[in-house]
Amino acid sequence: MYREWRAAGVPGAVAWTSVARGDGPVRVLPDGCLDLLWSSRRGLLVAGPDRTAQVSLSVPGERWIGLRLPPGVGPAVFGVPAEELCDSRVPLADLWAGAAAEVVERVGAAVDTTGWPTAGAAVLTDVARDRLRAAGGPDPLGVRVATRLAAGAAVAATAAEVGLGARALHRRSRALFGYGPKTLARILRMRRALDLARAGVPLVEVAVRGGYADQAHLTREVRALAGAPPTRLLAPGGD
Structure with missing residues (x-):
């Protein structure tokens, strides 16, 4: 549907x-x-x-x-x-x-x-x-920052690449994304991790490839952002 x-x-x-x-x-x-x-x-x-x-x-x-x-x-x-x-x-x-x-x-x-x-x-x-x-198109900074964070780049490296200090990037990010770059990076990393898991990659490997400390860290992050552990989200008929 x-x-x-x-x-x-x-x-x-x-x-x-x-x-x-x-x-x-x-x-x-x-x-x-x-x-x-x-x-x-x-x-x-x-x-x-x-x-x-x-x-x-x-x-x-x-x-x-x-x-x-x-x-x-x-x-x-x-x-x-x-x-x-x-x-x-x-x-x-x-x-x-x-x-x-x-x-x-x-x-x-x-x-x-x-x-x-x-x-x-x-x-x-x-x-x-x-x-x-x-409006003259979207703010090019938003596209650059989101693209880098979606690819797994660190927030500090992203700030340096776009030529902004940490405070300036945080301020611009709130206007562009609704929250700071660290929150956006966490959300995009979770999305990448769940995509890998849905493709059949074991969670322990997803954690490694996603840059999490271990599978327990992955589970905590997904639960904090999604309100449920990855096993529940990935189960047939899961929310």
């Missing part, structure tokens, strides 16, 4: 759609991203960057369309620093006032068509692309 694909016109963005089956709460892991969302029940929302997992509960049959913006891109689209949206879900109208009404109308027309998922996702993508262009 869930599918995703690369969104054309917005570098690094992913469009996704789902229909809730009513199986209970869904654990949404932090990823450093901001999302533009449409819900058949709640309308248009903005999902800010999460520091820990959020538990989402949808009613059976609730339809969702989303556009996931990569770390550092969301502030240019939404027009506010990421730290103002951290760990929150807010109506788009709270950010864009009257401009949100036009988006609501466009998405409403799109989801009334027989091809509602792709048509609605195309509207969200077009809106984000136009906003991004009007």
Whole structure:
């Protein structure tokens, strides 16, 4: 009931759609991203960057369309620093006032068509692309920092590479990602570790390859960020 694909016109963005089956709460892991969302029940929302997992509960049959913006891109689209949206879900109208009404109308027309998922996702993508262009594109610093941290670079080395001191990088990171570079690095490292584990790599090896002290350290970090140990997340049907 869930599918995703690369969104054309917005570098690094992913469009996704789902229909809730009513199986209970869904654990949404932090990823450093901001999302533009449409819900058949709640309308248009903005999902800010999460520091820990959020538990989402949808009613059976609730339809969702989303556009996931990569770390550092969301502030240019939404027009506010990421730290103002951290760990929150807010109506788009709270950010864009009257401009949100036009988006609501466009998405409403799109989801009334027989091809509602792709048509609605195309509207969200077009809106984000136009906003991004009007803003002159994302802050290039965000792309550089997120790329280096996603590749496993240390925060100090990343700061040196982009020519910023520790305090300046922390300040800019809060505006771009919602939190400091160390938190973003922890989240991205967890995502890499879980990807390796899902590919069949044993957890003890995942810990080594991910730069954790040992498997116990990996488990503690995943539990702190995801609210559950990796064994539970990786189990069939796990959250």
